[in-house]
Amino acid sequence: MELSVENLVKQYSGHRALDGVSFTLNEGVYGLLGPNGAGKTTLINIIAGILLPTSGAVNWEKADIGNLDWRYREILGFQPQTPTLYKTFRADEFLYYMAAVKGMNLSKKELRMTVDKVLDIVNLRQDAHRKIREFSGGMRQRLGIAQALLNEPKLLLLDEPTAGLDPQERIRLRNVIATVALNKIVIWTTHIVSDIEYMAKEILMLKNGRLIARDTPAALVDKMQGKVFSLSVSPQEAAVWQTRTLVGNIRKRDADVLLRIVGDNGFGGITVPPNLEDVYLYYFQEIAEEE
């Protein structure tokens, strides 16, 4: 099982959304990390085959996805960013419809079992007969994931699947994806580090349309050794430090403030063990400042 992306470029008028992105993926969960505007959705839409790149190619098992056409869509599960879905449909009805759209040739009984199974996975079985218009944002998001899982895809693309979910639902969703990820390539785009920290086999970091880093979470964190510091400053100085350095965290204590500084210069602070959020901050500092 192999998905390869070769030198992808997507040029809009006056703006390059993707600039020479290349990578190859095998089975496992991959986190596509980047701030808003980094090109994550553009990349995922190109991989999903709904957007044409200006140049470059996406290959599934060494064959161009454009040539594979429906054979590629048959193995694909895609959850777009915040789809509205069909509000007049019931949840189960929507999944029956999606099964038909996905060309699943199942008997009625098999189909009902498949739908029940994915509804169980996303914990919506008890709401199967409710209209989608009555669903909360989180429930819709879960239903979107249910439809993506319906055809047991080999390639699962999730575009910011945790958007709009409360912490409990996010944890549940992470567990769901970890459960179903076996024998699949899962690409999960997000700008929330904790979504993918513990489950991603590798993290691909996208910034200004370029792939700036790709590694396992542990290796990325390891590369940050010696770049995260803890510095004690007075409460009055805290604000000034935030403008001079990248501050990952501020903890107020009785007499002072403890800053978590990310950067090559620790300004005399004590080196502390890094985590993935530090990695994010380190790589995307410019974007973060612009935002």
Place this chain on the structure above:
Amino acid sequence: MQLWKLIKYELKKTVCNKFFTITFFLLFVVNIMLWCEHWEAFGDGRKVTKYTKAECALLESLSSESLTAFKEKMIEQYGADVFSPSYIPTMEMMSPPGYFGEQFSDFGIINTYVALQQMNEENEALYQNVLKAAKQFGREALEEGNDYEVRRNQSIIRLYSVPRPEINCLVCSWNDFLFGRHTMLLALLLIFQSGAGMFTKEISSQTWLLLHTSKNGKGKTLASKFFAAGIIAVATVIVFQGSSMLMIHLNYGLLGAAEPVSAIQGLELFPFSFTVGQYVLLTMLCQMWAAIVISVLFCTVSAISGSGLVSYIVNGFILGGSFLLVNFSPDSEWLTGPLALIRPEKYFESYYTVNILGYPVMGVLIHLIIDCVVGIGCIILSAKVYHRKRRKI
């Protein structure tokens, strides 16, 4: 099987839409209201039709001896010119009881008898004229070597030589149904509402992303949308025209469905031996066809439009233009537009043919073929542009 499943879901998407339901209800009520302009007189016409029906039935049941006796008695009672169409009746004549008892006035029976006689005689004369002219023109065409005209006149002679059944009953209110305009306009507005949003709703709700990444999300889904639009178009015509027929019947009464089409004013030269009922069915089939064609156009514009607003504006112009063209068009055989068949009498009021390689082909068939070609072209265009356009977003 899968396509039918997809069609069912597409129908549900459209029909269960709140906006569609409200629009349908409003247009349906307007249609009903327009057939009942004067509620206080609702149903009065039906009583008149009922009398006419009874009079026709009575006349049909009379033997020739009884009829002769009746005519003699009437001439004796009211004068020699009582069977003349210009005869001015007296009050006594107009009110029952009459010759045939309590139920019928003499004038009612005389009037119906004269009208039927006149219609049959005039139609017979008309056919004889057509045959005479066809023979004359056919001979001239033969001398000129005009194959098309020769064949056309041969066809006319063949069609109009078929003996036509006599008109035994007056046709009441079918004209209102056949030539009324507002019902089809209202039906088309509903078809417009459903067709113009068929694809753009997927775009505005972003659900097209789900469709385009699924195995059947392109070709079959596109086909199912066109089928669903066509089914909605047909169902809308049936519901609106059916309700109109019911309202006309309740208000004015419908009579004469079994009579020959030539009993309808303006269709005396209808080339085939159809009854009024069969012609009504033919008209409705033509209207359904026109509704399907326009729904295909609406869907095509919807598929190639970037937004719902553009789709509704462009489709609005298509609907408005087509409707104006068919109802108020210049006297052109070709400038009829996609809705020409909502008023098919244009094709049937005489033997209207087109010269195709020297052979006379009925105009309606040519129109159907053009519609098919345009429809298939539209679907191909939709498939190509809809797919490609989305990929360039």
